[in-house]
Amino acid sequence: HKQTLPVGDAPLQLYSLNTPNGVKVNILLEELSELGIKEAAYDAYKIDISEGDQFGADFVAINPNSKIPALVDYSNKGEPIQLFESGAILLYLAEKFAKFVPLLNENKKRAECLSWLMWQMGSAPYLGGGFGHFYAYAPEPMEYPINRFTMETKRQMDVLDQHLAKHTYMCGDTEADYTIADIIIWAWYGQLALGDLYD
Numbered sequence: 001h002k003q004t005l006p007v008g009d010a011p012l013q014l015y016s017l018n019t020p021n022g023v024k025v026n027i028l029l030e031e032l033s034e035l036g037i038k039e040a041a042y043d044a045y046k047i048d049i050s051e052g053d054q055f056g057a058d059f060v061a062i063n064p065n066s067k068i069p070a071l072v073d074y075s076n077k078g079e080p081i082q083l084f085e086s087g088a089i090l091l092y093l094a095e096k097f098a099k100f101v102p103l104l105n106e107n108k109k110r111a112e113c114l115s116w117l118m119w120q121m122g123s124a125p126y127l128g129g130g131f132g133h134f135y136a137y138a139p140e141p142m143e144y145p146i147n148r149f150t151m152e153t154k155r156q157m158d159v160l161d162q163h164l165a166k167h168t169y170m171c172g173d174t175e176a177d178y179t180i181a182d183i184i185i186w187a188w189y190g191q192l193a194l195g196d197l198y199d
Contacts, residue, residue, distance in 0.1 A: 001052070001055065001056055001057065002056070002057055003053070003056025003057045003058045003059060004058055005045065005056070005058040005059060005062075006043075006045050007043075007072075007074075008043030009043070010041040010042045010043045011039060011040075011041060011042070011073065011074050011075035012029070012040065012041065012042035012043070012071060012072070012073055012074070012075070012093075013042065013043050013045070013071065013072045013074065014026070014029070014042050014043065014044045014045065014069060014070075014071050015044075015045050015047050015059060015062065015068070015069065015070045015071070015072075016044065016045075016046075016047055016068045016069035016070070017046060017047050017048065017049055017068050017069075019049075019068065020124075020128065020187045020188045020191055020197065021067075021068065021069070021086055021124070021128065021187070021188070022047075022068045022069045022086075023187050024069070024086045024089075024090060024183055024184050024187045025069045025071060025086060025089050025090065025093075026044065027183045027186075027187065028090055028093055028094065028100065028180060028183055029042050029093070031099075031100065031183070032093070032097055032099060035099060037097055037099070039075060039097070040093070040097060047059060047068050047069075047070075049068060054066045054067060054068060061082075062082045062083075062084060063082075063084035063085075064084075065084060065085075067084070067085075069084075069086055069089060070082070070083065070084045070089075071083045071084075071089050071093075073092075073096075085121075086121075086184065087117055087118070087120070087121040087184060090117070090180040090183065090184060091114075091117065091180065094179075094180045100178065100179050100180050100183070101113055101179055101180055102171070102179070109171055109172070109177075112170075112171045112181075113170070113171050113179045113180065113181045116170045116171065116181035116185065117180060117181050117184055119159075119185075120181070120184045120185050120188065120189075121184075123156050124188045126149060126152045126153065126156065127149075127152075127153050127156065127188055127189070127192065128188065130145070130148075130149035130152065130153075131146075131149035131150055131152070131153045131198075132197065132198060134146045134149055135149070135150070135198055136198050136199075153192075156189070157189065157192070157193070160185070160189055169181075169182050170182050170185060
């Protein structure tokens with residue numbers, strides 16, 4: 001459908017919704033703001049997925065997969081940079097501002113951070129689209145998919161429990177080890193552990 005997305009004055013324009021997937025970028029942008037990085041200023045606009053905003057022409061032009069979040073960086077000279085997929089957006093912003101991601105010369109820490117980043121991207125669909133969908137949103141309860149995705153969600157939580165039993169953060173123990181891996185994992189798994197996603 002026809003759509004004209006708003007564009008503010010900040011260098012970064014975020015189009016999203018505060019779901020577990022959508023909030024990941026907000027968290028990083030707020031962390032960058034706390035560090036006083038003015039170039040990370042952003043305008044945020046609601047994409048109401050229950051109303052089908054993600055299928056509007058302007059949004060699809062940024063994200064052809066029609067999923068939140070999406071971001072446009074207007075700070076570069078020339079054409080704006082359009083980004084979609086939360087992991088790609090987080091990595092782009094972390095590298096752009098050299099914060100919350102180990103640099104290229106920190107091979108071991110960088111490899112660990114990127115591994116956990118990709119773990120979340122590959123695992124969370126079982127939690128949200130699998131467990132969450134069949135447990136909380138399906139029109140009628142279906143025992144087999146609920147059981148299947150519950151066991152997978154428990155397995156993933158056990159992976160995190162075992163890892164975090166030995167680490168304060170996903171990639172270490174000091175505040176300097178807090179990375180986009182922590183942000184992206186907390187958005188889904190931290191909120192699940194706190195009881196903020198489902199009953």
